Amino acid sequence: MSSKEKPGSSLSKPNPREKERPPVATNEEGFATPISRKLLHEPAVVRVELLQTRTPVEGCELTPFVLLKDLNGDQRTAEAMETRTKGVLAAQYRWYRREYRFVCAKTGLPAQFECLELGRVRTELERLGDTSVANIAGLAYFHQSTEIIDIWSTFRELWRRVRVLQQQKEARREPALRNKNALRIDQSRDEALVCEIPPENDSKLVECGFVRNYAPTMVDIGRTLVLECRYIWKVPNEEIRIGPPVYFETLPVIPFPPPPPERRMFLVADTNCDYSVKDRVCSGEPNCFPLRLLSYNCLAEIYANSDLYSYCPDWALSWNYRRRNLLREILSLEADVVCLQEIQADHFEEHFNPAMRRAGYEGIYKAKMRESMGRKGKVDGCATFYRRDRFQLIEKHEIEYSTVAREKVKEKRLLNRLMKDNVALLVVLEDTATNSRVCVANTHIFWDPDQTDVKLFQVDTFLQEAERYIGPRNLPLLIAGDFNSLPESSIYELVVGNEVSGQRPDVIDGMLEILKISPCQHNMLLRSVYGLGGEFTEPAYTNYTGHFVGTLDFIFFTPDKIVPVGTLEILDEARLLGEEYTALPNPRWSSDHISIMADFDIRVLHPGQSTASWA
Structure with a gap:
């Protein structure tokens, strides 16, 4: 191959009708900096960059970070400056797509x-x-x-x-x-x-947006985007002044990746028989109504940092990409009830609840009991959604493990150890076709593997509360969540074995001290839908990261009132990761956990069996 300029081409002759290519100045980190000389005693755009990634993805909003300086030299983000000055000083955003004269006939990408x-x-x-x-x-x-x-x-x-x-x-x-x-x-x-073809490829800029947040379209794929930012200054008794432009240019826009491999449903009665998630299979038992339950730890944005998940490309770790991919996966599974963990309060209000409502769901949310991490809404919690055409919300109950600890524990040292912010959310749903009810519980247990006593306290509190509320009314119970405990743990033993033997491998010194305040036993009959053959038949993993692989997520049910029908396939490593990836999250899967799901037939209770109110 040879490199040359085509004779007679306009590569070196700019067209006067095309917009002049802006001078994009970047520092060593790739962030745009102003190159125009600023007038004295005027505001300035100090910095322009994109949050999270410089690689735009088709359909995923780009959120710019702009730093403004006022007349006193104070520097604030554009949003904070506009609020502080009551609109006197703000930022103006304009997006351009860099078009090229020569494009590939097959892909439409810039020709090389x-x-x-x-x-x-x-x-x-x-x-x-x-x-x-x-x-x-x-x-x-x-x-x-x-x-x-x-x-x-x-x-x-x-x-x-x-x-x-x-x-x-x-x-x-x-x-x-x-x-x-x-x-x-x-x-x-x-x-x-x-x-x-020379790298400049005779490009020009085409305006594509006059907004702060811009979502690239299919037309943008393969092109870079240029953000032009200026300050807008409402000078007292004068006209509005618009400052000189500062530019930031992205990397080329990439297409939104295709969906991950399809996961099949497998019958509980015959694991060699599978069916599509688009189908519904019943047990054949009379007087039942079907319910498909999904549980998924979605990896909150506040925990998704590049240091912990360095193997994941920054664009695939950005929240604007992950939320779209997560919702695509969740909605494709067509569950009747969805239990999500690690959902930020702001993301529930801005993303999950609106999207799920459009898809026919109603949602309930419970945030963890701690201060927001830096900004309003930056705290995660549990969210439960249900199909409004199938169910009606009768009651809900929230459990705050730290609140229960304050009520039960007087010793300061033990109380400080148990003061974790985890929560649980219980709801009673009524099937509109049969008027029969079921209780669905959603929880996220403390993470630290060296604090088994804290986990035992939380799970025991959770089970005691659940038994207290469903027992008098004989309600069917479904439990979903991230228990942050392996199948061979004391926590799993407590749930399915009704008590703690103290012989499990996660026993730590002083763990049984928790028995002074928690009985660590219950009277409910509970089974894991993925571990019907015992703890060693649970999946090999529901959490797959670069530093840990194991099963932490479970769906438990009361087998005397609920008939398990099928479970969602847990893909093997070859299909989960393919040849491109080493762990989760990655561009294909947007959480470090794997969603789990099961089909059930809920036995219809006789009239009057579930009419009592919650205490």
């Missing part, structure tokens, strides 16, 4: 290579009087050199037409003139077939 052979054959056809090829010039440009192979058969057909036209022309000539000055088709075979 030109096939010179197409130009030669086109010229020869036009010389021979064939005008049907006037519009094939665009076929000569490619984003990758390997794409030329896909169109090589077209080149061969065009050269065949050249030979046919030559033969026809020779047949019409005088015999004495035949073969004189005849064109040798292969005369230029020693010349380069492909050349590189």
